[in-house]
Amino acid sequence: MTHDALSTRAFRWMLALLLLPCGLATAAAQDRTTPPKASEPPTVRVLITYYSRTGNTEQLARGVARGVGRVPHAVATVQRVEEVTKESLQSADAIALGCPTYFGNIPGKMKIVIDDWNWKWKVNFTDKVGGAFTTGAGQVGGKEFTVISLLMFMINNRMVVAGPLYQDAEGEDIWAEAGAAAMTGPLDPGISAAELDAAARLGERLAKLAAKMRSE
Ligand SMILES: Cc1cc2nc3c(=O)[nH]c(=O)nc-3n(C[C@H](O)[C@H](O)[C@H](O)COP(=O)(O)O)c2cc1C
Secondary structure, three states: OOHHHHHHHHHHHHHHHHHHHHHHHHHHHHHHHOOOOOOOOOOEEEEEEEOOOOOHHHHHHHHHHHHHOOOOOEEEEEEEHHHOOHHHHHOOOEEEEEEEOEOOEOOHHHHHHHHHHHHOOOOOOOOOEEEEEEEEOOOOOOHHHHHHHHHHHHHHOOOEEOOOEEEOOOOOEEEEOOOEEEEOOOOOOOOOHHHHHHHHHHHHHHHHHHHHHHOO
16 A cells, blocks of 8 residues: 555544544534424322321322322422422422421411421412311311412412312212311321322322423
8 A cells, every 4th residue: 555545544534533522512413403203201209298297198198199199291399398499399390388387377387487488498389279278176176277278379479279179970070078087086096098199189180280381
């Protein structure tokens, strides 16, 4: 091989090595811009967060998560209210809030924590789907008032709220509740199957609504 032929070959190799990263970069850029397949619906994130000292409300929170699990592409995260971060709130499409009923309303500790989500953390709650659940020892005891207080927090924070949905024997929607609740006092201790079912219906409703809003 002549000296000229050798140097032409060497030049070609150097050129190929120089251009290789450009080719890789172009391929990577094309990868990034490839739109997601139309057949893949987005994941719907449901954050279930609760305050609980003796475990009753925590059990109801797990029931809400089971209902979320019935909805395809919905993912539930269950967190104590004290562990919630700005990131977990901000990334949620739907939020279920739960706490025990104390003196006919939400516990003071719950109020202090959730007030900070807006006041200190400046979370943007606009158009997130929200729902509420509570436990209380009494037959009445103020549980509905607690649910309404939690929903009022959400409405004031620009969320869209909903409760568990019920169907008749034909599968027609016939009514909805304001939230899910369980009686835990001596007259009816523990969480019954019907109360867990209400919690699951709440989770299912929130996940379905959030999925509808994501698909718009
Ligand atoms: C300070 C305090 C106040 C309470 N006030 C009420 C009340 O007004 N109405 C009611 O039904 N239960 C009341 N309870 C009972 C709790 O709501 C009930 O035991 C609840 O299930 C506890 O939830 P947890 O196990 O998640 O902490 C009260 C409990 C405490 C400790």
